[in-house]
Amino acid sequence: xxRLRLQTxxxxxxxxxxxxxxxxxxxxxxGLVPFVVMIVLFQLAPILxxxxxxxxQGNGSGFTLDYYSRIIHSEFYLKAIKNSLLISIFSSVIGxxxxxxxxxxxxxxxxxxxxxxxxxxxxTSNFAGVPLAFAYIILLGSNGVFTLLFKQWGxxxxxxxxxxxxxxxxxxxxxxxxxxxxxxxxxxxxxxxxQWKEAASLLGASKWQFWRTIGLPILTPAVFGTLGILFANxxxxxxxxxxxxxxxxxxxxxxxxxxxxxxxxxEPQLGNALAVILALSTLLAVYLNHKMxxxxxxxxxxxxxxxxxxLRIFPKLKSSAVKEEL
Amino acid sequence: METHRKKASxxxxxxxxxxxxxxxxxxxxxxxxxxxxxxxxxxxxESWTLSWFKExxxxxxxxxxxxxxxxxxxxSVALSxxxxxxAVFIITVYLPKLESFMKGVVVLPYAVPGVVAAVGxxxxxxxxxxxIAGTAYILIGAYFIIILPYMYQxxxxxxxxxxxxxxxxxxxxxxxxxxxxxxTVIMPNIWPGIVTSTLLSFSxxxxxFVLTNMLVGGHIQTIQVYLYQRVNENGHLASAIxxxxxxxxxxxxxxxxxxxxxxxxxxxx
Amino acid sequence: MKPYLRLESIRKxxxxxxxxxxxxxxxxxxxxxxxxGPSGCGKSTLLRCIAGLTxxxxxxxxxxxxxxxxxxxxxxxIGMVFQxxxxxxxxxxxxxxxxxxxxxxxxxxxxxxxxxxxxxxxDLGEKRxxxxxQLSGGQQQRVALARSLAVKPKxxxxxxxxxxxxxxxxxxxxxxIREIQKKFNITTIFVxxxxxxALTLSDRVxxxxxxxxVQQGTPEELYTTPRTEFVAQFMGSYNVLTRPEVLQLxxxxxxxxxxxxxxxxxxxLVGADTLSEASREDKQIVEGTVHSIxxxxxxxxxxxxxxxxxxxxxxxxxxxxxxxxxQSLVNLALDRSQLLQLEKxxx
Numbered sequence: 001x002x003r004l005r006l007q008t009x010x011x012x013x014x015x016x017x018x019x020x021x022x023x024x025x026x027x028x029x030x031g032l033v034p035f036v037v038m039i040v041l042f043q044l045a046p047i048l049x050x051x052x053x054x055x056x057q058g059n060g061s062g063f064t065l066d067y068y069s070r071i072i073h074s075e076f077y078l079k080a081i082k083n084s085l086l087i088s089i090f091s092s093v094i095g096x097x098x099x100x101x102x103x104x105x106x107x108x109x110x111x112x113x114x115x116x117x118x119x120x121x122x123x124t125s126n127f128a129g130v131p132l133a134f135a136y137i138i139l140l141g142s143n144g145v146f147t148l149l150f151k152q153w154g155x156x157x158x159x160x161x162x163x164x165x166x167x168x169x170x171x172x173x174x175x176x177x178x179x180x181x182x183x184x185x186x187x188x189x190x191x192x193x194x195q196w197k198e199a200a201s202l203l204g205a206s207k208w209q210f211w212r213t214i215g216l217p218i219l220t221p222a223v224f225g226t227l228g229i230l231f232a233n234x235x236x237x238x239x240x241x242x243x244x245x246x247x248x249x250x251x252x253x254x255x256x257x258x259x260x261x262x263x264x265x266x267e268p269q270l271g272n273a274l275a276v277i278l279a280l281s282t283l284l285a286v287y288l289n290h291k292m293x294x295x296x297x298x299x300x301x302x303x304x305x306x307x308x309x310x311l312r313i314f315p316k317l318k319s320s321a322v323k324e325e326l
Numbered sequence: 327m328e329t330h331r332k333k334a335s336x337x338x339x340x341x342x343x344x345x346x347x348x349x350x351x352x353x354x355x356x357x358x359x360x361x362x363x364x365x366x367x368x369x370x371x372e373s374w375t376l377s378w379f380k381e382x383x384x385x386x387x388x389x390x391x392x393x394x395x396x397x398x399x400x401x402s403v404a405l406s407x408x409x410x411x412x413a414v415f416i417i418t419v420y421l422p423k424l425e426s427f428m429k430g431v432v433v434l435p436y437a438v439p440g441v442v443a444a445v446g447x448x449x450x451x452x453x454x455x456x457x458i459a460g461t462a463y464i465l466i467g468a469y470f471i472i473i474l475p476y477m478y479q480x481x482x483x484x485x486x487x488x489x490x491x492x493x494x495x496x497x498x499x500x501x502x503x504x505x506x507x508x509x510t511v512i513m514p515n516i517w518p519g520i521v522t523s524t525l526l527s528f529s530x531x532x533x534x535f536v537l538t539n540m541l542v543g544g545h546i547q548t549i550q551v552y553l554y555q556r557v558n559e560n561g562h563l564a565s566a567i568x569x570x571x572x573x574x575x576x577x578x579x580x581x582x583x584x585x586x587x588x589x590x591x592x593x594x595x
Numbered sequence: 596m597k598p599y600l601r602l603e604s605i606r607k608x609x610x611x612x613x614x615x616x617x618x619x620x621x622x623x624x625x626x627x628x629x630x631x632g633p634s635g636c637g638k639s640t641l642l643r644c645i646a647g648l649t650x651x652x653x654x655x656x657x658x659x660x661x662x663x664x665x666x667x668x669x670x671x672x673i674g675m676v677f678q679x680x681x682x683x684x685x686x687x688x689x690x691x692x693x694x695x696x697x698x699x700x701x702x703x704x705x706x707x708x709x710x711x712x713x714x715x716x717x718d719l720g721e722k723r724x725x726x727x728x729q730l731s732g733g734q735q736q737r738v739a740l741a742r743s744l745a746v747k748p749k750x751x752x753x754x755x756x757x758x759x760x761x762x763x764x765x766x767x768x769x770x771x772i773r774e775i776q777k778k779f780n781i782t783t784i785f786v787x788x789x790x791x792x793a794l795t796l797s798d799r800v801x802x803x804x805x806x807x808x809v810q811q812g813t814p815e816e817l818y819t820t821p822r823t824e825f826v827a828q829f830m831g832s833y834n835v836l837t838r839p840e841v842l843q844l845x846x847x848x849x850x851x852x853x854x855x856x857x858x859x860x861x862x863x864l865v866g867a868d869t870l871s872e873a874s875r876e877d878k879q880i881v882e883g884t885v886h887s888i889x890x891x892x893x894x895x896x897x898x899x900x901x902x903x904x905x906x907x908x909x910x911x912x913x914x915x916x917x918x919x920x921x922q923s924l925v926n927l928a929l930d931r932s933q934l935l936q937l938e939k940x941x942x
Binding site: 028029031032034035038039041042043045046047048049050053098101102105106108109115117119120121122123124126127128129130131132133134135136137138139143145148149175178179182232235236237238239242243253256257260268271272275276278279282283285286287290 | 335338341342345346348349350351352353355356359365366368369408409410412413415416417420431433434435436437438439440441442443444445446447448449450456467468470471474504505529533535536539540550553554557561564565568571572575576579580583
């Protein structure tokens with residue numbers, strides 16, 4: 001009885017306190033309002049609008065899957081999807097192979113030299129889109145410096161090369177994939193600790209055996225994760241292709257652009273449906289990256305503090321590299 | 327125990343040299359083209375000139391585009407700072423439960439390509455209650471989303487590195503209000519990190535082409551849109567513009583690098 | 596007897612800094628030798644030189660009468676356990692243990708048999724399919740030990756294997772390591788900076804300083820007869836006294852050295868009741884003031900100012916000294932026979 005009364009006496013006091021807390025909380029939550037408004041207006045609403053647009057009839061009402069079925073039955077759009085997938089896969093696989101070797105190489109340099117090399121690659125990864133396409137036109141376009149030089153020297157190997165074709169596009173895509181792969185991959189090499197190599201060598205493993213049994217398996221998640229980012233980067237690349245071949249090469253991103261904002265045909269609903277397909281593919285790739293990053297973190301949980309610091313800079317580099325094509 | 331790393335071997339050096347040549351060649355070509363009077367079928371141009379740069383500087387459209395780019399970027403970054411600083415602060419310090427949700431929101435701009443975002447924005451705002459398609463407003467909104475990841479990461483990282491939660495708690499225990507704690511204790515400590523992400527966002531927006539061209543290409547000319555149009559008219563002039571743009575980015579990223587080092591030093595020291 | 600492992604004038608420098616100056620050391624088969632010393636004394640470098648992970652600038656390493664200096668680490672038949680375990684994160688416990696045998700081309704049956712034995716030995720049979728990240732630090736270190744033993748190395752090197760662990764686990768694992776070492780009779784070199792660890796674990800202790808072995812011997816020898824001031828300071832909290840200080844306390848000094856040492860437990864606090872008894876035993880009685888008291892478990896450590904000298908005095912924490920407070924006046928019984936004469940440094 002006594003205890004009960006005590007409790008009831010205490011209760012209002014606590015209640016008052018927590019109400020006070022709540023009131024304070026509500027006030028500073030106002031700081032979140034502009035953020036929420038911006039996100040809803042410019043991130044959620046557009047995505048929602050695009051998705052609904054792709055499944056509603058031209059006049060804006062009524063459900064239809066007509067646009068998707070048109071895409072599936074159109075050789076033209078299927079070809080665009082196929083081209084985009086192929087060029088993304090090709091350029092990201094080549095990019096990752098080159099990036100992997102270069103990333104390993106870069107960790108063999110002194111930190112000072114390494115930072116310089118990284119800055120240069122980071123810098124060139126800013127060199128994308130219109131200026132990049134233009135630089136390649138100068139070098140390898142139909143009147144490009146190298147094109148003319150090769151012709152003059154009679155190097156017939158390059159005679160068939162056409163910058164505005166599939167091979168040309170792959171070449172340019174690879175150019176912006178390599179620095180990105182390098183920047184994303186090199187921190188994982190620091191996750192491979194020197195002592196693992198030493199332990200393996202004492203246990204009788206050769207250098208090659210170490211990489212086969214320990215090094216590469218540890219890197220695998222990071223490689224697949226990066227592959228996801230590169231793939232998404234390739235799928236979404238618009239500026240480079242647009243500046244290089246305009247509407248002449250059939251790519252998904254270019255098709256979407258011309259359907260929605262082009263001058264010739266203007267069929268936004270179909271563009272919506274294609275955009276949804278494109279977004280699904282990149283979302284999937286980024287999700288793969290997310291999963292792989294988790295795995296990679298688990299494998300490399302024994303980081304030294306030095307390595308975590310270099311990781312801290314990593315999202316920065318990553319972001320500046322990813323942006324211009326996405 | 328310190329182990330002395332040997333100098334990089336011959337193989338690694340030549341590989342890196344090859345990579346750098348490969349990466350820098352297009353840049354170099356642009357640079358030479360910008361200073362070349364005529365460049366055909368020779369390794370280096372036969373005559374040089376500064377006239378393309380002169381022409382660029384005398385071009386009213388270029389100056390206008392530069393100005394447009396600058397003010398659009400400044401407005402967007404400023405808006406983002408004003409919105410993101412309190413939001414990230416509140417979430418990191420008081421509502422850490424929302425962090426995983428935030429990460430999802432923030433990663434979306436990575437996952438959704440510019441073309442797709444443009445499609446959505448055009449459909450959402452070409453009619454309906456807020457018809458702002460084709461105006462600067464829609465572009466600023468899009469820019470806000472583009473730099474969302476950088477601003478979030480930058481602000482959050484600096485908050486975490488200065489242990490904002492502990493700082494705020496001690497300030498509050500010493501009698502400061504939350505707003506006051508934020509302004510007097512947190513802001514002065516995180517500004518180097520903020521400057522870094524601001525500059526980074528700025529350089530990102532300065533190079534933006536896809537959304538700008540698709541959303542407002544016909545009405546508003548930023549430096550990238552202008553460059554695109556010039557590419558088809560006069561290659562040399564376009565090179566001059568590209569090189570100037572690139573120099574600007576270079577300076578920005580050097581400042582970024584220096585700042586990044588300073589910030590890191592501040593943390594470890 | 597012929598040494599099993601012989602280090603002959605080992606020299607190493609990093610840049611211009613010499614790290615190892617002409618180190619010589621003979622180790623018998625089955626012996627456990629500790630390299631003890633402060634950080635930066637070169638003990639880990641010496642270990643890495645033996646393993647072949649760091650190149651020598653000069654000297655020879657003879658293992659079982661064969662010079663192994665020019666062999667790569669993987670041909671040296673030496674096992675090593677690292678401070679940070681260095682377990683392969685992508686392999687399970689069993690795969691980690693079997694790694695060395697696999698690299699040497701052992702059959703699957705042989706590997707399974709050996710790993711099962713070792714898993715039993717380290718008592719981690721149930722964890723054989725777990726990954727290193729899922730184990731505690733102590734368990735990881737036991738796996739690392741098993742991994743290096745699996746290939747039956749001629750010499751086992753342990754590089755501060757316990758310093759990343761909690762005090763309690765450290766003590767358990769310490770005796771476990773010693774047991775396993777004795778069981779396999781494996782020649783072992785153990786690097787540590789913890790003198791207690793070195794004293795409890797080893798057959799022989801080599802105390803290193805600035806790239807040289809300054810004194811070696813059994814734990815008893817090193818503890819009871821430090822030869823230099825450095826050894827005296829490092830092995831226990833010896834009171835190191837100059838000649839004038841000794842004269843002040845004892846009246847006279849034995850020998851003609853300039854530097855002397857006396858162990859803190861050789862100084863006795865005596866109450867008034869036992870005072871006469873103590874002086875009868877030919878001990879010097881000095882009066883002092885207690886400056887500070889700290890309790891180290893079963894020992895109470897006093898710092899006492901006596902005759903102008905600050906002394907460290909250890910007494911058993913048996914409840915008898917409760918009356919003593921800071922600033923108390925106490926009597927100290929000094930036994931001159933416990934006074935050790937020290938050599939000059941660097942001799």
